[in-house]
């Protein structure tokens with residue numbers, strides 16, 4: 202290859218991935234901003250929290266709209282009259298009935314803007330799924346789920362997991378994300394909550410391949426959505442900031458869990474990592 206051509210290809214590649222990273226980060230910021238009431242989610246609505254039925258409904262509609270641009274199908278599924286999950290499907294590139302599931306809860310507790318808990322998880326799921334939709338090869342179907350009512354005894358994920366079981370869906374693994382916006386000690390550490398051996402190996406293999414050196418702790422925390430799946434026999438894990446290890450947000454469930462307190466650089470690093478884990482699973 203002629204040097205000039207090699208050089209322009211290099212510039213092109215760098216600027217493409219730069220644009221991609223920038224766009225992803227802008228999208229994540231928009232999602233966290235709107236969900237946490239840093240900016241209006243609709244023309245006349247600035248959310249104080251995502252606790253009331255109305256706030257959760259508006260959030261669900263916004264999320265369905267956001268993922269409709271890259272999903273083959275996106276839906277709001279009411280499991281009760283006043284509660285609903287948001288789902289999006291991205292089909293494999295050759296026909297299969299096997300699914301990988303990635304999800305995050307979108308509700309918050311009352312009077313907490315829930316920027317870290319859990320607009321960050323929602324933003325990570327969004328970005329990973331959007332990226333997977335651009336791949337030329339996807340071995341599995343990908344299901345995105347934004348769960349309602351995690352803060353009310355995991356009702357959304359319970360309803361969703363029950364549906365999977367009843368419909369005999371062939372599920373390879375389930376990954377739920379909850380809180381990835383706090384890293385006070387700056388080590389970029391994360392925790393995998395009660396992963397199966399296979400899931401744990403998958404995450405450490407990709408960390409090794411890409412020379413990620415941040416600590417990945419294995420924790421026994423089951424107080425979030427992945428428990429709903431494990432209880433019904435699905436292979437599931439949770440991904441979170443260092444919750445058990447103590448480097449977790451001091452704003453948890455408070456009115457101070459705002460857009461301003463989110464560590465976006467940390468969220469970006471972990472989004473890129475989880476994106477690589479999912480890309481590898483799709484090969």
Ligand SMILES: [Zn+2]
Pocket residue numbers: 306318319351379380425
């Ligand atoms: Zn949460």
